[in-house]
Amino acid sequence: MTRHDLARPTDRSRLERAVQAAGLGEFEWDLARDVIHVSPRMAAITGLPEGEHSAQGGEVLDAYVHPDDVGLLRADRAANLAQGDGFDLELRYLHPKEPGQRWIRIAGIIVRDAAGKARTVTGVAEDITARKTEEERRQQLMIELDHRVKNVLAAVQSLSSQTAKQTTSLEAFLQAFAGRLKAMASANELLTAARWRGAAIDHLAAAELGAIAPGQTRWQGPELFLTPRAANALALALHELAANAAKYGALSNEAGRVDVRWERLADGGFELVWTESGGPRVTAPKTRGFGSTLLQQVTGRELNGGASVEYRPSGVRATLRAGAAALAPRPDTVPQAPAARAPEAAAPAGRAASLKGARVLIVEDAVLLALELETGLSEAGAEVIGPAYELEEAMALLDRPIDAAVLDANLNGQSVTPVAEALAARHVPFVFATGYGEAGGGPGGFDAPVIRKPYDVTQVAAAVAELLATA
Structure with a gap:
């Protein structure tokens, strides 16, 4: 036997390492002898004694399962032993040695003899309390x-x-x-x-x-x-x-x-x-x-x-x-005071901003807002390009002549940054119209005006007109 052969882990040891890395505890139930073998990790998760002991007809865990879930466990066990190949259950669990309710997942396979009779049940247990707590928090x-x-x-x-x-x-x-x-x-x-x-x-x-x-x-x-x-x-x-x-x-x-x-x-x-x-x-x-x-x-x-x-x-x-x-209790950490912002653009008193002849790209994923922008900018005299509702649509429109653009910072979960970068490279001015609360400059660090939702379309038109006047 070579040194390489000695260093090579067996299939069993590789499985052991994988199970340990996954935080799983193993068990094996011998139905003929009605005994269950509990691994050290299984014992830590469930509180059952480590080693081999009576399986109590498969009910060894039942005493620690939450009363409202015992019926589910027993019905699933009976059905699977009768004709199933495997099982996978998530149950509330009362650890005998530690206070509080836990969640455990029990999964495994059933091995049958030639006659189809269940002989052994081999499976794993996993403490999924953290995941369940997070799911409940999200809910x-x-x-x-x-x-x-x-x-x-x-x-x-x-x-x-x-x-x-x-x-x-x-x-x-x-x-x-x-x-x-x-x-x-x-x-x-x-x-x-x-x-x-x-x-x-x-x-x-x-x-x-x-x-x-x-x-x-x-x-x-x-x-x-x-x-x-x-x-x-x-x-x-x-x-x-x-x-x-x-x-x-x-x-x-x-x-x-x-x-x-x-x-x-x-x-x-x-x-x-x-x-x-x-x-x-x-x-x-x-x-x-x-x-x-x-x-x-x-x-x-x-x-x-x-x-x-x-x-x-x-x-x-x-x-x-x-x-x-x-008054509410002061949190341990209080967000910093918002940075002073410049007044948002507004149309000059008595008249609307003029965008006559300007080719303005609209990139906005909210259909109603996009339609409102299209109407408002068109009424101000602009030739509207788009609206583009998705990042791909916006990128496809960039080969057209564009004088200015109105960009939503987030398009259905995708950043508008690629569009902003392409426009900046062409020296095409743009304004961000966004619902995000960044203080100061534009999203992504761009030096561009920001109009925060909810806004009046006249603000957007005025901001675009000012961009074009100073471009």
């Missing part, structure tokens, strides 16, 4: 996601309906509704970053105020972390106040200022005060719109507190009070 996440999506859709439907009742023109409705939708999206972005445990007040203030008149707004207060429900409510409240200030108040001119401060209250809640100064002289509105209703009623209820607005001649002063239930 719970899917249920929670479904719940949240339905809540968001219901909230959007309500915002749409209430905004429509309080506006007198389609243009006014679109402007008000789009702004409220963006406020919800900003809050949702922050909540997603914190895995829906909540959001910090200063992050909400930065998201709403950081992009509008940066030199005219400031916010300050202790670090407080809000529940998802309270975060959404505060985001909408700050948006309504900011929109009103930009249209009528302190942010409607360059001299105005907005100061936002908050402090914790003795009862465990907090108080936030919004103060405007330096703007036009203020008078109380004669009618009450949905924004006022949302601020004073909805926000107060959602914060488990109240809201009040004073229309002082020197500027609006709003006070929001929240109960202790609006």
Whole structure:
């Protein structure tokens, strides 16, 4: 026998190594003698004694299987012993030596004699608790996601309906509704970053105020972390106040200022005060719109507190009070405050951006958004190329003359980077229209404008027009 032969593992040893690497425990049941041989790994997984002992008619494991699964095990065993060739079961298991419920998988084959009678059962056991726990976690996440999506859709439907009742023109409705939708999206972005445990007040203030008149707004207060429900409510409240200030108040001119401060209250809640100064002289509105209703009623209820607005001649002063239930425990790690973003592009006041004669490629996997973009850019005078809904479609269109492009960052799970790289190589400018929450520059590190969903098509048209003007 050569040294090579001595070093070569036998089939049995190779099998042993493979079973060990897979984390499996082996067993063999001799039906004629009604004994079961339990390997050391099988003993560790199941808690059965190691070695050979009585199989108890095959019921040696039954005492440790979860009561709700014993019937399944016995029925499957009887059926397989009668005429089956193998088995594969996943069962809840109560380890005799360790607390808590586990999951085990038992699989094997049945060897029969010439007459077809079962003689031996050889199989393996595997502890699949970790996998089952992960599956259950994912299932719970899917249920929670479904719940949240339905809540968001219901909230959007309500915002749409209430905004429509309080506006007198389609243009006014679109402007008000789009702004409220963006406020919800900003809050949702922050909540997603914190895995829906909540959001910090200063992050909400930065998201709403950081992009509008940066030199005219400031916010300050202790670090407080809000529940998802309270975060959404505060985001909408700050948006309504900011929109009103930009249209009528302190942010409607360059001299105005907005100061936002908050402090914790003795009862465990907090108080936030919004103060405007330096703007036009203020008078109380004669009618009450949905924004006022949302601020004073909805926000107060959602914060488990109240809201009040004073229309002082020197500027609006709003006070929001929240109960202790609006605050959530601070997570061990809190996402960084969002980086200040430049205001998103908007069409010049009084007229829409002109794209007359421009050849614009649209790459967007959502059909309704693509159709809306196509209509909006066409109305602005562009010759639309596409829309391309898939990466392959977009790549196939790149041989056509293109002046600019609108790119969704993710196309059904595929990155739009290959398209962006090809356009950049040809010096064709493009804008990203994306639902992702990257702060700062464009996805993939491209130096390109970013418009975050939900958006108004006029923003996209204005951004493309600016790209073409500076190209």
